[in-house]
Amino acid sequence: MSPRDPAVRPRGGVPGGAEEILAAFREAGVTGQVHAVDVLGGRDLGVGADEDAVLASVFKVPLLVAFARLADAGALDPRERVHVPAEGRSPGPTGISAMLDPVDMSLRDLAFLMITVSDNTAADTLVGRVGLDAVNAAMRELGLRRTHVEHTGQDMYALMTEDVGGLDPAEFFADPAAIARMRVLDPAVTNRGTPREMTRLLELVWRDEAASPESCAMIRRCMGLQVWPHRLASGFPYDDVMVSGKTGTLPTIRNEIGVVEYPDGGTYAVAVFTRSSSTAQTQPRADAVIGVAARLAVEALRRS
Amino acid sequence: MDLVRHLRYFEAVAEELHFGNAAIRLGMAQPPLSQRIQRLERELGVRLFDRTSRQVRLTDAGRALLAEAREILGRVDHLHAVMERARRGEVGTLRAAVTPDLAAPVVAALIAAAPPGVRLALSQIGTVEQVAALTAGELDVGVLHHPVTAPGLAFGPMLAQPVGVLLEEGDPLAASASVHLADLSGRDLVLFPRATAPGLYDEMIAGCRRHGFDPPAVHETPNPQFALGLVLAGTAVSLTPEAPSPGAVWRPLTGEPLHWRASTAWPRDTALAQTGEFAARITAILAREAGMRPVDALPARRVAPRPSSGFLA
Numbered sequence: 001m002s003p004r005d006p007a008v009r010p011r012g013g014v015p016g017g018a019e020e021i022l023a024a025f026r027e028a029g030v031t032g033q034v035h036a037v038d039v040l041g042g043r044d045l046g047v048g049a050d051e052d053a054v055l056a057s058v059f060k061v062p063l064l065v066a067f068a069r070l071a072d073a074g075a076l077d078p079r080e081r082v083h084v085p086a087e088g089r090s091p092g093p094t095g096i097s098a099m100l101d102p103v104d105m106s107l108r109d110l111a112f113l114m115i116t117v118s119d120n121t122a123a124d125t126l127v128g129r130v131g132l133d134a135v136n137a138a139m140r141e142l143g144l145r146r147t148h149v150e151h152t153g154q155d156m157y158a159l160m161t162e163d164v165g166g167l168d169p170a171e172f173f174a175d176p177a178a179i180a181r182m183r184v185l186d187p188a189v190t191n192r193g194t195p196r197e198m199t200r201l202l203e204l205v206w207r208d209e210a211a212s213p214e215s216c217a218m219i220r221r222c223m224g225l226q227v228w229p230h231r232l233a234s235g236f237p238y239d240d241v242m243v244s245g246k247t248g249t250l251p252t253i254r255n256e257i258g259v260v261e262y263p264d265g266g267t268y269a270v271a272v273f274t275r276s277s278s279t280a281q282t283q284p285r286a287d288a289v290i291g292v293a294a295r296l297a298v299e300a301l302r303r304s
Numbered sequence: 305m306d307l308v309r310h311l312r313y314f315e316a317v318a319e320e321l322h323f324g325n326a327a328i329r330l331g332m333a334q335p336p337l338s339q340r341i342q343r344l345e346r347e348l349g350v351r352l353f354d355r356t357s358r359q360v361r362l363t364d365a366g367r368a369l370l371a372e373a374r375e376i377l378g379r380v381d382h383l384h385a386v387m388e389r390a391r392r393g394e395v396g397t398l399r400a401a402v403t404p405d406l407a408a409p410v411v412a413a414l415i416a417a418a419p420p421g422v423r424l425a426l427s428q429i430g431t432v433e434q435v436a437a438l439t440a441g442e443l444d445v446g447v448l449h450h451p452v453t454a455p456g457l458a459f460g461p462m463l464a465q466p467v468g469v470l471l472e473e474g475d476p477l478a479a480s481a482s483v484h485l486a487d488l489s490g491r492d493l494v495l496f497p498r499a500t501a502p503g504l505y506d507e508m509i510a511g512c513r514r515h516g517f518d519p520p521a522v523h524e525t526p527n528p529q530f531a532l533g534l535v536l537a538g539t540a541v542s543l544t545p546e547a548p549s550p551g552a553v554w555r556p557l558t559g560e561p562l563h564w565r566a567s568t569a570w571p572r573d574t575a576l577a578q579t580g581e582f583a584a585r586i587t588a589i590l591a592r593e594a595g596m597r598p599v600d601a602l603p604a605r606r607v608a609p610r611p612s613s614g615f616l617a
Binding site for chain 2: 116225226227228233237238240241243261263295299302
């Protein structure tokens with residue numbers, strides 16, 4: 001039994017999505033931006049939805065869309081096999097970045113690793129074929145004027161290395177003074193976008209409008225197979241709800257964009273970008289609040 | 305040679321993989337234990353263990369024997385339990401249990417359906433306790449709520465009851481023929497204690513949240529009358545299958561988003577002769593008297609796979 005007094009219990013009120021989301025962010029020790037849109041019905045909800053945000057690894061979704069469009073145009077072959085040598089890999093804790101030996105793999109499987117485990121070497125190898133200019137051009141063609149990709153994963157690491165005086169940046173990922181100097185955390189300098197533009201991009205993918213239907217299906221498959229359960233997906237602990245997504249992580253930054261699909265057909269694109277006030281690297285609540293915020297936004301859309 | 309006793313020695317050594325520890329567990333000295341294992345090996349004409357100075361390992365023959373030995377020892381234990389009941393004059397008694405939510409007419413019909421010549425000992429206990437009692441051989445047949453996993457139990461056909469909401473008569477929501485779960489937003493919920501059926505409890509809470517109802521507090525009680533009291537006082541709403549509830553009104557949930565699944569259950573390997581027939585009668589009574597329907601009649605439960613809980617992930 002709860003000791004609560006029935007007299008002070010709220011009765012029958014429908015909570016507004018935005019205030020609840022801000023309260024959840026506060027409780028988790030983060031500030032955040034959110035945009036959620038009903039892909040079929042067009043209703044939307046936002047918190048800081050039009051402010052620039054640091055994309056971090058979310059930039060791999062625009063990269064994948066640009067890759068898909070070049071494949072559609074015949075400018076590259078997704079089945080082409082490429083050799084990824086053991087030397088010169090982009091740093092990262094997953095996938096080929098963390099492997100020891102040379103790898104031969106198709107471009108589309110590199111894309112799969114880039115999305116499902118956020119493999120930085122896979123991403124930068126694709127950038128080598130696609131080019132950052134083509135990524136930005138694809139975003140303009142899709143009407144996304146504020147999404148801009150400046151850096152590869154390798155570039156971001158080099159920038160962080162400079163900012164900590166040439167040392168190993170990984171040593172400073174929890175250091176407040178070093179983090180304050182990191183330019184990769186400034187959306188004016190690095191890969192950026194807005195929550196609204198990211199949900200727009202996902203909307204186009206889910207409507208088969210970002211590329212050919214086959215390519216959009218390929219993008220949806222990769223995002224549906226992303227392995228991480230701790231952010232967006234944690235907000236929807238329901239067997240019958242499908243969650244597809246792509247995370248983004250840098251010191252103090254935790255992001256995820258994705259699409260939540262209900263068995264009744266309800267389809268919601270959600271983008272959540274957060275910054276934690278603590279510099280601790282392991283913050284399960286800061287990860288989980290991404291799911292909480294997404295759930296509050298989606299539930300508000302489903303109620304309206 | 306007392307084969308059963310030797311199999312018990314063997315089982316202990318096979319589980320400990322250490323003669324000293326097995327001897328301690330059996331409350332005997334190590335040398336006689338080693339001799340008895342050797343004797344069993346001679347009797348069966350196989351080596352059961354590879355013994356080196358540092359470790360003891362089961363041979364292939366030993367592994368094969370362990371499965372057989374466990375089955376035989378389980379049967380022997382069951383035989384003793386049955387004879388113990390016979391000694392106490394309980395033979396001919398069928399021990400059955402139901403969960404506390406079943407209405408009086410259903411309970412009466414179940415008792416009336418006991419096989420002729422059998423004394424029915426019916427008790428009212430929750431799902432978790434039923435699983436424990438069935439597994440321990442203290443119960444012959446139960447009616448329990450799913451989902452549960454219980455190695456060694458067999459289940460009858462799965463039945464489902466749609467869950468609705470119990471409201472006080474004057475509640476504005478009582479005016480509509482059915483209620484959306486999301487319309488209960490902000491209300492407290494009264495539900496059976498999680499400890500009595502954690503699988504169903506978690507399914508209910510997840511289902512509520514999934515459909516837009518995230519109760520600020522959940523009051524837990526095993527007693528439907530107490531739950532009704534909270535509803536009448538306006539303290540909480542109760543989510544339950546339809547049942548007579550004086551002073552309150554029961555309304556179905558729009559779209560039938562929640563169900564309670566139930567089935568009969570009995571020990572798979574040691575069921576009494578009458579169990580199967582009685583379980584079938586119980587299933588028929590639950591369908592007739594308690595408004596339960598075969599689960600096949602419901603839309604299939606969709607599962608959207610996630611890599612983090614995928615095959616061998």
